[in-house]
Amino acid sequence: MIAVPASSVAQVGVTRFAADGTAGDGTERDRASIAGTAAVAVTRLDLTDFRCYRQARIDLDGRPVALAGPNGAGKTNLLEAVSFLAPGRGLRRSKLSEVDRIGGGPWGMAATIQTEAGPVAVGTGRDPEGEGRERRVLRIDGTPQRGQASLTGIAGVVWLTPQMDRLFLESAGGRRRFVDRLVFGFDPEHAGRVAAYEHALRERGRLLRERAGDRTWFAGIEEQLASQGVAIAVARRDLATAIDHAAAEGVGPFPRPRLAMTGQIEEWLEEMPALAAEDRMRQALAAGRRSDGDSGGAAVGPHRSDLAVRHALKDMPAEHCSTGEQKALLLAIVLADVRLQTAARGVPPILLLDEVAAHLDGERRTHLYDEILALGVQAWLTGTDADLFGPLAEAAQHFRVVDAIVTPR
Numbered sequence: 422m423i424a425v426p427a428s429s430v431a432q433v434g435v436t437r438f439a440a441d442g443t444a445g446d447g448t449e450r451d452r453a454s455i456a457g458t459a460a461v462a463v464t465r466l467d468l469t470d471f472r473c474y475r476q477a478r479i480d481l482d483g484r485p486v487a488l489a490g491p492n493g494a495g496k497t498n499l500l501e502a503v504s505f506l507a508p509g510r511g512l513r514r515s516k517l518s519e520v521d522r523i524g525g526g527p528w529g530m531a532a533t534i535q536t537e538a539g540p541v542a543v544g545t546g547r548d549p550e551g552e553g554r555e556r557r558v559l560r561i562d563g564t565p566q567r568g569q570a571s572l573t574g575i576a577g578v579v580w581l582t583p584q585m586d587r588l589f590l591e592s593a594g595g596r597r598r599f600v601d602r603l604v605f606g607f608d609p610e611h612a613g614r615v616a617a618y619e620h621a622l623r624e625r626g627r628l629l630r631e632r633a634g635d636r637t638w639f640a641g642i643e644e645q646l647a648s649q650g651v652a653i654a655v656a657r658r659d660l661a662t663a664i665d666h667a668a669a670e671g672v673g674p675f676p677r678p679r680l681a682m683t684g685q686i687e688e689w690l691e692e693m694p695a696l697a698a699e700d701r702m703r704q705a706l707a708a709g710r711r712s713d714g715d716s717g718g719a720a721v722g723p724h725r726s727d728l729a730v731r732h733a734l735k736d737m738p739a740e741h742c743s744t745g746e747q748k749a750l751l752l753a754i755v756l757a758d759v760r761l762q763t764a765a766r767g768v769p770p771i772l773l774l775d776e777v778a779a780h781l782d783g784e785r786r787t788h789l790y791d792e793i794l795a796l797g798v799q800a801w802l803t804g805t806d807a808d809l810f811g812p813l814a815e816a817a818q819h820f821r822v823v824d825a826i827v828t829p830r
């Protein structure tokens with residue numbers, strides 16, 4: 422099952438998944454032929470002064486990675502390192518300096534990623550020359566990169582962590598960030614658009630509060646807010662719709678989630694073309710200057726939108742579902758995102774599932790493993806109990822993590 426050359430079988434996976442977005446015929450033979458052959462996978466990870474790791478190296482193949490070990494051993498830290506193969510601040514959203522090993526220097530990590538075009542060397546870390554400013558440096562095959570957007574072209578990285586368990590209960594801002602991160606996986610420009618929109622929004626708010634700025638200035642910035650705002654809303658809406666459809670293909674014991682973006686812009690987009698929605702938003706901003714000046718915000722825009730998720734079968738809003746049901750809905754969304762990325766790229770993303778296995782009952786856990794193997798994705802799984810990963814047997818590579826030392830099992 423292990424010694425299948427990656428490239429030949431990856432080919433099978435790619436055409437099959439890209440064509441219909443599903444995961445093969447699900448037979449044992451089908452699973453076995455695809456298992457361990459992720460077309461995109463981390464094959465080496467080197468860490469320096471990364472959290473609890475002073476120096477660490479792990480060599481891997483394309484199979485899923487099961488990390489077992491006691492609390493505080495360094496399992497999540499490994500997943501966090503892999504999450505830096507995507508643009509941004511990683512799965513903990515920490516300040517870059519918090520990732521520095523306490524008592525160590527600026528953190529660095531190097532990874533070799535197996536891709537369809539061959540291996541790619543990615544090096545990243547906190548810029549030692551940053552002088553108090555938090556900056557991340559990035560090299561791809563030795564060439565320094567401006568920004569991090571080029572990472573998106575190498576591999577998708579998708580994650581689910583225990584911190585996300587409260588997604589449906591917390592503020593709309595957390596859900597917007599969740600959707601934005603899913604959009605980034607397809608459109609690296611989205612990050613820049615959101616940042617520019619938020620900056621313009623703050624600038625307008627400041628000048629309104631200070632009763633500064635003139636009509637021409639406000640007209641200009643509101644024009645920009647309207648065009649970027651509607652573009653952001655459209656990108657989020659399209660992503661939510663695509664995940665909603667992809668989640669319908671999920672079979673097995675995970676509940677089907679229904680997803681929709683809600684808000685004023687979304688209502689306008691239902692009723693009129695995007696250009697007309699931009700006009701409406703621009704007019705609403707102009708009309709709302711006085712009250713926005715008093716409130717210090719802006720009454721209309723995608724910064725007020727929300728992601729609404731429902732449990733389809735129970736016809737229940739996710740926030741009213743049980744803890745376990747919410748987790749299963751989240752997992753269904755993340756797996757749908759993996760299917761969607763696989764269809765869009767032709768190859769699956771890398772999937773990081775922190776402490777997911779322990780929270781599923783036996784049937785759901787088996788289904789999750791089947792789905793991971795059928796999708797041909799290099800999934801990184803963590804747990805305190807190695808037995809959880811027993812059913813994966815040699816379809817996965819098993820490691821034991823104790824006191825920041827990683828050893829194959």
Ligand SMILES: Nc1ncnc2c1ncn2[C@@H]1O[C@H](COP(=O)(O)OP(=O)(O)OP(=O)(O)O)[C@@H](O)[C@H]1O
Nearest residue numbers: 472473492493494495496497498519520521522523
């Ligand atoms: N910047 C840092 N420098 C040194 N150690 C750190 C740093 N940040 C976190 N740690 C330590 O790293 C250790 C491992 O953390 P990690 O979250 O990876 O554990 P884990 O194996 O996932 O445990 P659990 O099963 O409890 O989730 C912890 O003891 C934590 O205190």
Ligand SMILES: [Mg+2]
Nearest residue numbers: 496497498775
């Ligand atoms: Mg952990």
